[in-house]
Amino acid sequence: MARICEVCGKSKAFGNKVTFSNKKSSRSWAPNIRRVKAVVNGSTKRINVCTRCLRSGYVQRAI
Structure with missing residues (x-):
């Protein structure tokens, strides 16, 4: 799933x-899909939606 x-x-x-000693290493943040x-x-339809869009009412859930 994308x-x-x-x-x-x-x-x-x-x-x-960023560590306490200010070293930097790459990381990533994934959305809550x-x-x-x-x-x-x-x-x-079944669609992939982030929880922010669900909470804000941008998507009408089907029952």
Whole structure:
């Protein structure tokens, strides 16, 4: 499963892990993606959505 939100396009972000001694090593942050049944154009589909979009109401869940 691709770790990308199909609503907002949020995907993995990259940056540095910084230690107390100020050493830097690369790390990544993955979004919290859920595979949900949602209503898309009047029909029910399974889509990958981040929890921020679910919480904000950008997706109408299908039951």
